[in-house]
Every structure is written in structure tokens, then in C-alpha cells.
Amino acid sequence: MALLKREEWQQYVRDVNWTYSYVDDEAVYPEWHSGTGKVPRSAWLTWEEDYKVTYPEYVATQRDKESSAYAVKAALQRSTTFDHLDEGWKSSTKMHFGGVALVEYAAVLGELKMARFGLNAAWRNMATFGQLDELRHAQITTFFGHEFVKKDPQYDWTQKTFHMDNWVPISLRNLFDGMMIAPNVVDLAIALPFTFETGFTNLQFVALSADALEAGDVNFANMISSIQTDEARHSQQGGPTMEILVEHDPVRAQWIIDKNFWGSARAFAALTGPAMDYYTPLEHRKQSYREFMEEWIIDQFVHTIEDYGLKKPWFWDEFMRGLDTWHHGLHMGLWFWRPTLWWRPKAAVSKDERDWLREKYPNWETVYGDKWDVIIDNINNNNVEATLPETLPWLCSMCNLPCCNAVQARNGRWRVPEWSLTYDGKTFQFCSNACRQIWWKDRDNVNHETLIDRFLAGQIQPMDVGGILTHMGLTPEVMGDDPDYEAWTKDYAGRPATGIAAVAAPAGQEGA
Amino acid sequence: MKNPVGPVLRMGDEVEQVIAAIEDDNPGMEIEVIDRGSYVRVQGEERIVLTRDTLREYLGHEFEIHTLGAMMSSFVGRVITTSDAIVWERISARREAPAGEGVPA
Numbered sequence: 001m002a003l004l005k006r007e008e009w010q011q012y013v014r015d016v017n018w019t020y021s022y023v024d025d026e027a028v029y030p031e032w033h034s035g036t037g038k039v040p041r042s043a044w045l046t047w048e049e050d051y052k053v054t055y056p057e058y059v060a061t062q063r064d065k066e067s068s069a070y071a072v073k074a075a076l077q078r079s080t081t082f083d084h085l086d087e088g089w090k091s092s093t094k095m096h097f098g099g100v101a102l103v104e105y106a107a108v109l110g111e112l113k114m115a116r117f118g119l120n121a122a123w124r125n126m127a128t129f130g131q132l133d134e135l136r137h138a139q140i141t142t143f144f145g146h147e148f149v150k151k152d153p154q155y156d157w158t159q160k161t162f163h164m165d166n167w168v169p170i171s172l173r174n175l176f177d178g179m180m181i182a183p184n185v186v187d188l189a190i191a192l193p194f195t196f197e198t199g200f201t202n203l204q205f206v207a208l209s210a211d212a213l214e215a216g217d218v219n220f221a222n223m224i225s226s227i228q229t230d231e232a233r234h235s236q237q238g239g240p241t242m243e244i245l246v247e248h249d250p251v252r253a254q255w256i257i258d259k260n261f262w263g264s265a266r267a268f269a270a271l272t273g274p275a276m277d278y279y280t281p282l283e284h285r286k287q288s289y290r291e292f293m294e295e296w297i298i299d300q301f302v303h304t305i306e307d308y309g310l311k312k313p314w315f316w317d318e319f320m321r322g323l324d325t326w327h328h329g330l331h332m333g334l335w336f337w338r339p340t341l342w343w344r345p346k347a348a349v350s351k352d353e354r355d356w357l358r359e360k361y362p363n364w365e366t367v368y369g370d371k372w373d374v375i376i377d378n379i380n381n382n383n384v385e386a387t388l389p390e391t392l393p394w395l396c397s398m399c400n401l402p403c404c405n406a407v408q409a410r411n412g413r414w415r416v417p418e419w420s421l422t423y424d425g426k427t428f429q430f431c432s433n434a435c436r437q438i439w440w441k442d443r444d445n446v447n448h449e450t451l452i453d454r455f456l457a458g459q460i461q462p463m464d465v466g467g468i469l470t471h472m473g474l475t476p477e478v479m480g481d482d483p484d485y486e487a488w489t490k491d492y493a494g495r496p497a498t499g500i501a502a503v504a505a506p507a508g509q510e511g512a
Numbered sequence: 513m514k515n516p517v518g519p520v521l522r523m524g525d526e527v528e529q530v531i532a533a534i535e536d537d538n539p540g541m542e543i544e545v546i547d548r549g550s551y552v553r554v555q556g557e558e559r560i561v562l563t564r565d566t567l568r569e570y571l572g573h574e575f576e577i578h579t580l581g582a583m584m585s586s587f588v589g590r591v592i593t594t595s596d597a598i599v600w601e602r603i604s605a606r607r608e609a610p611a612g613e614g615v616p617a
Contacts, residue, residue: 005595050592057578064582206520206585209550213523221550225522228585239590239603286548300588303515307603 006054016121017045033117035184039248047120047244051236058129062136065226069140072222073147081216082148087483089215089284091343092275094154096204096224097145098161098342099168099271103176104138110180110192114237117185123237130193130234137227144223154478157342164473167340167451171270171400174448175263182445186241190256194238197231199301200264204272205231207292211276214284242308250310257305258313259438265297265319266326266399266435273327274334277357278348288360290323315434322405322432324361328368329404329416336375337389337402339465340472341480347372350488367406367414377497379489390465395450397428398435405431513544517589517600518555524583527552529570530562537566551585559601 020028025041036044053061076082111131118124145158161169179191205228212221245253276289287295298320302312313319335345349357349372357364378386393402406414419430423443430436439447451472454460460471469479518534521527531554535543538560546553554560567575577598590606592599 007594050590052593053578053581057576060576061578061581064579068582202520202586206522206551207548209522209585210548213550221523225550225585226582229522229582232584232586233581236591303588304603309604309607 006052006057010052010054014122014125029117029119031184033113033184034119035186036119037186037249037252039186039244041119043244043248044119044123047118047123047240049122049126049236049240051233053126053129053233058132062132062230065229066136066140069223069226073144073219076219077147081218082151085217086215086281086284087344088279088281088346088348089212089217090152091345091483092208092211092279093145093217093220094152094157094343095271095275095279096208096220097141097155097158099172100204101138101141101145101158102162103172104134104141106176106180107134107192108138110134110188111234114185114188118189119185123189123240126234126237130237133230133234136230140223140227144219154342154344154480157478160473161342165451165454166342166472166474167395167400168270170448170451171395172267174400175267177448178263178445179260186245187252187256189237189241190245190253191260192238193235194242195257195260196264197235198238198304199261199297200268201228201231201235202296202300203268203292207287207296208272208275210286211280211284214286215280216284239308246309254310254313255441257310258315259442261313262315262319262434262438263399265322266401266431269322269326270330270334270401274331274345277327277360278331278353279346282348282353282356285356289327290360293323315437318432318434321407324363325367325406328357328361328364329406330401332368332371333393333402333404335482336387337393338480338482339388339469340474342474342478344480344483346483347375347485347488349376351491353488363408363414373492376489376492377495379485380493381497384485392452392455392468394429395452396431396435397447397450397453398430398439400448400450401431403429403431513542513555513557515558515602516544516555517558517602518543518553518560518587519580519584519591519600520586520588521552521554521583522585523550526571526583530554530567530580530583533566533570534560534562536569537561537563553588555588558605559599561597561599563597564595 031037108131111127111134114127115124115131118127142158145155148155149158157164162173179196180188183191205224209221209225212218212224242253272292273289276285276287276292306312331345334341335347338345354365354369375387378384393404395401396403403419404416407417408414419433419436420427421430421436421440422428423440428436428439430439449457451460451468454471455463455468460467519530521530531543531545531552534554534556538556541556541560543560544553544555546555562580564575564577567577567580577593577595580598587600589600590603592601
């Protein structure tokens with residue numbers, strides 16, 4: 001018997017928008033969850049996805065994806081591939097597993113909210129597939145990371161990260177709670193499927209897979225690029241929502257894109273940036289972080305939002321300048337505060353690596369070279385202690401990342417400017433102008449307290465580095481350290497060490 | 513290209529066949545292929561069509577459009593799926609189209 005084509009029956013089973021007679025519509029679709037705002041309820045009747053899928057199609061395709069991902073894992077499980085991966089690359093994967101596994105679960109909750117409160121049955125149907133997707137991602141990421149715990153305890157942070165009050169997961173919880181947990185479903189569809197999944201996840205799940213494959217991590221490359229095939233589909237909830245919102249409330253659409261674009265850009269500068277430009281071995285880097293950003297975000301995503309009739313975000317110039325600085329400053333910060341990490345950040349500033357950085361980022365040497373030289377000379381003077389942290393950095397009250405963005409002043413000098421504001425009797429610090437502006441517009445939101453706020457409020461005891469590390473859940477066997485100091489300092493051994501304060505001090509004293 | 517659209521295909525055995533099918537279904541159109549190892553960008557100007565019939569010529573008679581979903585990590589433009597074809601087109605093309613004129617696959 002010939003089966004009907006999907007087009008001949010799907011609308012009858014999918015478009016189940018009931019007319020309620022026993023309860024008020026507001027009771028079923030309360031505004032604080034459904035978020036129609038200025039959009040007339042009737043407008044949502046036109047919501048229609050272009051990337052259509054039925055349940056039988058969904059199950060068949062997902063079965064193929066899962067079989068394929070687990071087959072590769074099984075084939076490689078008995079090989080020594082993992083043991084031969086570069087420590088820097090492994091750090092990229094530890095950061096990914098810890099940073100992503102439970103964000104995927106948060107995305108399940110976001111999709112479920114759209115599946116319940118979306119104002120069109122087709123949307124709710126698509127979100128139902130979306131939550132199944134995200135459940136798969138939470139499971140596969142957790143399972144693949146867990147595999148390596150027996151080889152390296154840092155992989156335990158695959159499951160642990162989001163339960164810890166470490167500064168990295170605090171930052172990520174702040175971003176994703178604002179993107180997935182707190183918003184009504186209209187804002188959520190613009191923030192998560194449209195901005196994050198159509199734009200930024202491509203960078204971590206597709207672009208990074210190019211480096212993964214080059215680095216020999218076939219299993220990881222296969223897993224992340226498989227995950228993104230789901231994102232490519234369920235992210236299409238964003239388009240129809242965007243078309244309706246742009247027609248009735250373009251200011252709201254632009255604001256939701258702008259603030260989530262900025263938050264995502266900050267987070268990716270901290271995580272994807274160092275992975276691509278420092279942790280991936282030089283010979284395996286497919287493109288620089290900036291080049292991948294240009295390909296996926298500047299060319300592809302911005303083209304998309306302009307096609308929907310919107311503009312580039314208001315902070316565009318600040319964002320573009322940040323492509324040459326943010327992730328370099330954050331990399332240095334991650335490396336310096338390495339005991340606070342669950343991976344082993346490698347500095348990756350040997351002469352060859354610096355040549356590459358200068359080629360990709362012409363200002364790199366001017367802004368960062370002298371700082372690394374101080375660190376290098378301290379290490380070559382057997383004074384690693386001088387390169388370890390004794391205090392905390394200022395963390396941004398918006399993105400929760402260290403305030404370390406170098407900006408070139410009119411006189412040509414590079415400096416890290418102070419962005420602060422006082423509100424309700426308290427002074428808040430920010431890493432950038434746009435973080436300050438977003439915080440101000442959203443000041444009635446409940447933002448997570450930064451680790452510094454917690455420290456100053458006396459929540460972290462004892463108030464020293466040991467107390468801070470314990471508060472963040474770092475134990476000696478997982479605490480981050482550079483995997484190979486010699487690899488990037490030996491090029492400079494024996495040179496006159498003019499740049500270090502520590503050499504002037506008597507042997508045995510620390511300096512930084 | 514001014515308005516490139518098209519799929520981003522993840523690594524796999526069937527990438528070359530899908531590219532060949534796209535070229536067959538879009539005669540006369542420049543199809544750009546950017547190979548980054550683990551993913552391949554395939555793009556054409558404004559609108560690309562790929563039919564199930566052509567895909568079946570390359571990948572067997574049981575190949576379905578939805579199967580392509582397992583290979584497509586991303587795409588540029590608006591994607592429209594039916595049982596018989598998949599289309600990637602410029603997002604604003606529909607808004608600019610005269611009223612009543614759909615975008616048939």
C-alpha cells in the first residue's frame with residue numbers, strides 16, 4: 001500500500017489549536033510564559049516552519065545519527081587514539097564537556113517551555129522534537145565525557161561543572177538562565193534557536209570539529225557535528241517567530257538578538273577562542289578563531305539577521321574590535337588563574353606559535369607579547385610561583401568574566417579601561433561598554449552574584465586562595481596547571497631577562 | 513557570491529554524491545564547494561534545489577529527503593523541506609515575492 005506523502009496529511013494532525021470553553025485562554029497561555037506582548041494573538045496563526053519533519057521521519061533519522069555516533073565511539077574505544085592526543089587538545093574537550101553537558105539539559109527545559117506555551121500548534125510540535133534533541137545532546141555529551149574519567153579525573157567535571165560555584169559555570173549559568181530558563185517563549189525563541197543555535201553553536205559544534213579532526217580526535221569531531229545536525233533543524237523555530245515579531249514589534253526583536261548575541265560572543269571568546277588559537281596544536285589549527293568568527297558569525301549570521309530586516313547590533317564596532325583582543329586577554333587570564341580550572345591550559349606562546357599569532361592578529365605582540373615575556377622569564381628563572389595567582393580578578397557584573405579587555409586609546413596606548421556604574425548605592429564593574437549598557441537596561445533582572453560579590457560578602461571562607469579554590473570545588477587531582485612549561489619557554493632560555501620584577505628580588509621571594 | 517545559500521555537510525561517505533546531485537539539479541549555476549575537512553560548505557546564488565529523485569540516483573532507491581538531515585550540520589538561507597525535494601533560498605525572497613506566489617520545490 002502506498003503511503004500518503006507528508007504534505008497530504010501533516011496539517012491535519014499537527015494543527016491542533018483548541019478553542020477553550022471551560023478555562024480562559026490566559027489560564028492556558030499566561031502572558032508571562034507565552035509573551036505575545038504587542039503581537040496580536042491572531043498573528044501567531046500564521047506561524048509555520050519551513051524545515052518540516054514528522055514523528056516517523058524524526059525517529060528514523062535520529063536512530064541513524066545515534067547508531068553512527070556510537071559506532072565510531074565503539075570502534076575507537078579499543079584503540080590508543082585518546083592516549084596520543086595532545087594535552088592542549090584534551091583541554092579543549094574537557095572545557096567542552098564540562099561547559100556544555102548540562103547546558104544541553106537546560107535547553108531541554110527551554111524547549112519544553114516552548115512545547116507547552118508556544119502560541120501555535122506547529123511551533124509546539126517542533127519544540128517537542130527540539131526537547132528530544134536536547135535530551136540526546138545532554139546524554140551523549142555526558143556519556144562520551146564520562147568514558148574518559150578512568151583515564152583522567154578532570155573529565156569528571158563533565159557532570160560536575162554545573163553543580164559547582166566555580167567562576168566559569170557561574171558565568172555560564174548567568175548567560176543560559178537568561179537565555180533559556182527565565183524568558184517567555186517568544187523571547188526564548190529569538191534568544192536560543194535564532195541567535196544562539198543559528199549563530200554561535202555552529203562555531204563550537206561545526207567549526208571546532210575541523211580542528212578536532214585535524215588533531216586526530218575523530219570521536220569528538222563526529223559527536224559534535226552530529227549534535228549540530230539537530231540544532232540545524234530545531235533552530236528553525238526562530239525564523240517564523242522572528243518574522244511575526246519583526247512585523248509587530250521590531251524593537252523588541254532587535255533588543256533580544258542584540259543582548260543574546262553579546263552574551264554569547266563573550267562566552268565563546270572565553271571558551272572557543274583559547275581552544276582554537278592556543279590549545280589546538282599549531283600544526284592542526286584549521287583557521288584562527290577570528291577567521292572562524294568571520295565565516296560563521298560575521299558572514300553567515302549577520303547576513304541572516306539582515307535578511308530578516310534587522311540591523312547589526314548597536315555595539316558592532318566594539319564587538320569587531322574585540323575579535324582581536326577579548327580571547328587573548330581571557331586566555332592569559334585562564335592561564336594565570338589556572339588552579340581554578342578543570343583543564344590544563346597550555347600557554348602556547350613558543351616562537352613559532354607567536355609567529356602564527358602575529359600573522360593572524362597583527363597587534364598581538366604589542367598588546368600581549370611583553371606580558372607573556374615576563375611570565376616566560378619568570379619560568380626560565382625557576383620561579384613558577386611568581387606566575388601563580390594570589391588575588392582575584394575583577395569579574396564583570398554582566399558576563400561574569402574577568403575585566404581584561406585591552407582597548408587602544410586615542411594616543412595609541414593599549415589599556416584595560418574601567419567600565420563601572422553605581423546603582424542603588426552599590427558600584428558595579430563591567431568588562432566592556434556593552435556589558436554595562438545591557439546590565440543597565442536589564443537592571444531589574446535577577447543576575448547571578450559574581451564570585452567577587454560572594455567573596456566580598458564573606459560567603460567564601462577562609463578568605464584566601466585556598467578558601468576560594470575549595471569554594472569552587474577544585475581538588476588537587478583536578479586543579480589546572482600548564483601541561484608542559486618547557487614546550488613554550490625553551491625558545492627563550494638564556495636570554496637577558498629584562499622584563500621581570502622577580503629577578504630583582506632575592507632568591508626564594510615571590511614576585512608577580 | 514552576493515547571496516550564497518546552501519547546506520553545510522558534515523564529514524561522511526556520501527558528501528561527494530550529495531554535491532554531485534546538487535550540481536545535477538541546478539544546471540548552469542555556479543556551485544561553490546569549500547572543504548574544511550570535517551565539514552563542507554556547498555553554496556549557490558539565491559536558490560538551490562535538491563530532489564529526492566536525483567539523490568536516489570547517487571545514493572540508492574531508498575534515500576529520503578529527511579535522511580539528509582543526518583548529514584546537514586548547518587545551512588545558509590531558508591531551508592524548505594517536502595517529501596520530494598529540499599530547497600535553500602534567500603530568506604528575504606519570500607517577503608519580496610508577489611502575493612500568492614509560493615516557493616514551490
